[in-house]
Amino acid sequence: MAVPTASTRSLRPLASLRRLTVAALGLFAAAGVQAADPFPHKPIALVVPFSAGGPTDVVARSLGQAMSRHLGQSVVVENRTGAGGTIAPAYVARAEADGYTLLIHHNGMATAPALYRKLSYDPLKDFEYIGQVADVPMTLLGKKDLPPNNTAELVRYVQQNESKINLANAGLGAVSQLCGLLFEQATNVKLNVIPFQGTAPAMTALLGGQVDVLCDQTTATLPQIAANKVKLYGVTTPQRIRALPNAPTLQEGGLKGFEMKVWHGVYAPKGTPAPVVARLTAALQAALKDPAVVKRLDELGAEIVPPAKQTPEGLKTWLKAESDKWQPMLRKAGAFAD
Known part of the structure; x- marks a missing residue:
């Protein structure tokens, strides 16, 4: 059996070091591949x-x-x-x-x-x-038995009965709150604003007659309009919309400059x-x-x-x-x- 010489013994640590270096480089390379994964690589x-x-x-x-x-x-x-x-x-x-x-x-x-x-x-x-x-266009709605039948009549009605009119919205910061504010300013009235925690409870209150008026987006109002469960006074866009071709704009009804969309x-x-x-x-x-x-x-x-x-x-x-x-x-x- 050959006896290891001093020179061969001294090479062993170098060989081990080379193996460790190769292994480390492999890890760095794998990490580099992972870092370069194309976006997206997870949900x-x-x-x-x-x-x-x-x-x-x-x-x-x-x-x-x-x-x-x-x-x-x-x-x-x-x-x-x-x-x-x-x-x-x-x-x-x-x-x-x-x-x-x-x-x-x-x-x-x-x-x-x-x-x-x-x-x-x-x-x-x-x-x-x-x-x-x-x-998304918005729609101005009234409860089914609200007396006015069009926007002009609604404006006169709220101006004559502002202390009695409950205006619903879906809560602070909701687009229905903004639309309601715009309606108050356009008609120069201050209504009883009733905030709810979301569109669904506001619509439920309108359907049940607990509130009189609600302005909200078509994504929430089209089913109730189609079912004839509410009064539709108009849409908030400058032109009529495809989803409600027969519905007038609020501007047609006399609210000049009334424009809002979500x-x-x-x-x-x-x-x-x-x-x-x-x-x-x-x-x-x-x-x-x-x-x-x-x-x-x-x-x-x-x-x-x-x-x-x-x-x-x-x-x-x-x-x-x-x-x-x-x-x-x-x-x-x-x-x-x-």
Whole structure:
């Protein structure tokens, strides 16, 4: 048997060191491959500020299913409700900026700074913009036995009976609250505003006759209109809408300049990498061409926004414009801030 010499013994530690180095390099290489995994490589959460079954949730689920098909990963709707729709944006603003936590929100992103003195996020500074989704018209409704039969008669009726009229909304920060405020200003009245915790209980109160008037989006009101369970006075858009072709606009009824729609945008936490934002925007744009999404949104009375708005810049520009429009009005109202 050969006896190890001093030189061979001294080479053994070097050989061991080489093996360790090769193993370490292998680990680093594996980590590099994992870090370079293409986005997305796991499910994405699409956070909704309102309850399941509500108008924004319905839009989110239709959109999420289509985006899943184009991304190759599940887009899972997650409802984080409360505080007038401000809990979900705060949660997403604090989430890791990796593209796996997204927010879908409506006009509330523009109005929250005027409604809450201690907002924990800045809608204009704490998010990356993915793009707009769809515009949803609103409808002004009355309980079935409310005497007026058209907008002009309704205006005269509320002006003569303002202390007796109960105006419902879905709560602080809801689009129905904004529409109600716009209606009060347009008719120069101060009604008894009754806030509810969501659209469903507000509609239930209208159907039951506990309240007189409600202004809310077609995603929530079309079934009751179709069933002839409420009085429809008009839509809040400048032109008549496909979903209700025979319904006049409120402007036709004499409320000049009365225009409001619900708009939805998708956001990611600030600092999300530009390639990830681009990938998400492309998936959003593809989803908005998906026949199933087009059909579903059309059934809800929603209208997909033009391609120029389905972009980060389109959403950013619109959010700034809506913030400039609504925040002064809400601050002037005063009582709407908490």
